[in-house]
Amino acid sequence: MFEIRIICDPADTDRVNATLSEAFTTGPVRQHPARDGQRTRLYVTADHRPEPEPCPAPEEAYALAPSIISEIGWTARTAADRPFYDESDRDFWLRKAALLDRIALSDEADGSTRDATDLATRAAQRLMELDDAAVICDPRHYVRQQYAHWAKNQ
Numbered sequence: 001m002f003e004i005r006i007i008c009d010p011a012d013t014d015r016v017n018a019t020l021s022e023a024f025t026t027g028p029v030r031q032h033p034a035r036d037g038q039r040t041r042l043y044v045t046a047d048h049r050p051e052p053e054p055c056p057a058p059e060e061a062y063a064l065a066p067s068i069i070s071e072i073g074w075t076a077r078t079a080a081d082r083p084f085y086d087e088s089d090r091d092f093w094l095r096k097a098a099l100l101d102r103i104a105l106s107d108e109a110d111g112s113t114r115d116a117t118d119l120a121t122r123a124a125q126r127l128m129e130l131d132d133a134a135v136i137c138d139p140r141h142y143v144r145q146q147y148a149h150w151a152k153n154q
Contacts (some may be wrong), residue, residue: 059146
């Protein structure tokens with residue numbers, strides 16, 4: 001943990017606070033007038049953001065997953081049983097994204113360039129939107145990480 005002091009124009013304080021919050025885990029910002037009376041002093045306690053967890057390899061992420069055929073059946077039944085299903089159903093989107101990722105991995109291993117990779121990426125992005133994930137990583141890696149956590153807790 002460390003303390004940051006910034007002297008800036010009062011019009012820039014919101015932008016400076018937002019930038020610091022993006023770069024660090026920050027505490028409340030204390031604001032005082034600068035000695036010159038025209039600028040503002042900002043004091044903030046900050047810490048480095050924790051390193052993101054490494055992405056598990058597909059074999060590790062999907063070690064506890066049912067067969068692809070079984071997951072296709074579950075996904076189809078779940079979608080059919082809920083004509084007005086809640087789009088925020090995280091389990092559905094996680095399992096669907098993981099299923100599409102597994103299909104895309106199989107295609108990629110065979111050297112195929114079908115739509116599976118694009119569909120897997122779009123489903124992964126939907127899951128990240130649903131989770132409001134503030135991480136910058138490959139969306140399919142995010143799915144693998146989240147699926148591994150989910151599968152261990154089932």
